[in-house]
Amino acid sequence: MPAPEPSAPRPSARQQPSAHDPGARPARGRYDAVIVGGGHNGLVAAAYLARAGQSVLVLERLDTTGGAAVSTRPFAGVDACLSRYSYLVSLLPDKIVRDLGLDFAVRKRTVSSYTPAVRDGRPTGLLVGGDRTRESFAALTGGEREYAAWQRFYAMTRRVAERVFPTLTEPLPARDALRARIDDPEAWRTLFEEPIGVAVERNFTDDLVRGVVLTDALIGTFADAHDPSLLQNRCFLYHVIGGGTGDWDVPVGGMGALTDALAGAARAAGAEIRVRHEATRIETDGTDAEVTVRTPDGEHTVAARRVLVNASPQALAALLGRTPPPPAEGAQLKVNMLLTRLPRLRDRSVDPRQAFAGTFHIAEGYGQLADAYREAAAGRLPAAPPSEIYCHSLTDPSILGPGLAARGYQTLTLFGLHAPARLFAADNDAARAALLKATLAELDAHLEEPVTDCLALDENGEPCIEAKTPLDLERDLGLPGGHIFHRDLSFPYADEGVGRWGVETADANVLLCGAGAVRGGGVSGVPGHNAAMAALS
Secondary structure (H helix, E strand, C coil): CCCCCCCCCCCCHHHCHHHHCCCCCCCCCEEEEEEECCEHHHHHHHHHHHHCCCCEEEEECCCCCECCCCEECCCCCCCECEECCCCCECCCCHHHHHHHCCCCCEECCCCCEEEEEEECCEEEEEEECHHHHHHHHHHHHCCCHHHHHHHHHHHHHHHHHHHHHHHHHCCCCEHHHHHHHHCCHHHHHHHHHCCHHHHHHHHCCCHHHHHHHHHHHCCCCCCCCCCCCCHHHHHHHHHHCHHHCCCCEEECCCHHHHHHHHHHHHHHCCCEEEECCEEEEEEECCCCEEEEEEECCEEEEEEEEEEEECCCHHHHHHHHCCCCCCCCCCCCEEEEEEECCCCCECCCCCCHHHHCCCEEEECCCHHHHHHHHHHHHCCCCCCCCCEEEECHHHHCHHHECHHHHHCCCEEEEEEECCCCHHHHCCCHHHHHHHHHHHHHHHHHCCECCCHHHHECECCCCCECEEEECHHHHHHHHCCHHHCCCCCCCCCCCECCCCCCCCCECCCCCEEECCCCCCCCCCCCCHHHHHHHHHHHC
């Protein structure tokens, strides 16, 4: 495992030099809007409000903007700038990119997914995407039935996506209005009324195919396929409607390229952004508000007509001195790796550059997902942890320094499912190590060589791999319970007490513009847009 060359001091927008300015003056005065939290949603709101002529102040606790949507160099002395937390883009509307004039682009992946399997003692797999999909289904399942069912099912989700996605940046539709807009009783029943497991089992017979379909219902969500709460349905819906197509795209330059563009747009419009400024309290009478801010220079108070909170509902309650909502619980393991080469596969029919270009599913058969859920719900680490991997650098090598790219280095991002925070409560370090070992073992079962043999080394001779549990995300980013959506997702229609835009709170001049808003979750900018629209209206 050779060590790559040290990182070069090449200029990069991802480094956000202005956001690290140690001489940033303390924020004081009165603003039209104070935004608590400089994550991507807060920056979207700031840009919209500032472009509308309002005075805007963004307060960020950390020393850089971006929140979970950042690019960093996690490995000492290595010139690889990874999307450390969030990593793919689906839900960001083109409308926001156009409205704010963002210098930001995404690229399509050449492969949607690859799922390795063993059938009759023979390594095989299911490759979805490109011109080999039908052939791959036939080789795996021995006929045309599953492929035809796949085509029908995803034609249905595509129709729903085309109708639902445009509503995300409109006032919340009523439930009946959204159902009428979809205008497909079977699709409505499948996605909004009965557990998604019913449709999966009704439409598909192959266990592996069923598992591939179900995974979109479980990303960052701890639920069973037949959970009566339909939490899994809400997660599935947001994973198949993005852009009106359901495509998951690669952010060119890494996720930090998006938040850097947003910060630049906000500043260009006149917004002030202050890092290392932590809001500690909000006082409001519904018309005027005061925000107490802790800075390196001491504590200050900022006055505002309204406050937009780009933080979790739990953080909002704490800032207002109110009773917090029920606790949230994240359920994922996030692993970043840098490899000197992609590992060889046991399935010789697929090139590793194809297999890892899309989402590489591991231990995600339908039965395996059910077993892992039951084990985790009982308080045990899953024996065969399900996860999925993708290789950003195959689609966008710009995140690698020129020397690394020329030598064939690649990044791998792994997202583990069914890893609720409760499993790490007793000993986070030990549980993290055990789960990482078991997860890599499941991957290695489909490789001709252990993935650890392909890891690069940092400048200290350590393997370039890091893992984050829900408790790590709570500590690093303030995500409640490590929940990547801040709380359980909601269906994208109006429910009692949610307000016209889904961002309103009990205080008329305090809005929630983070992922915990209705239609929040994921890297979308939608809550930021909607909070800005609510403020301007």
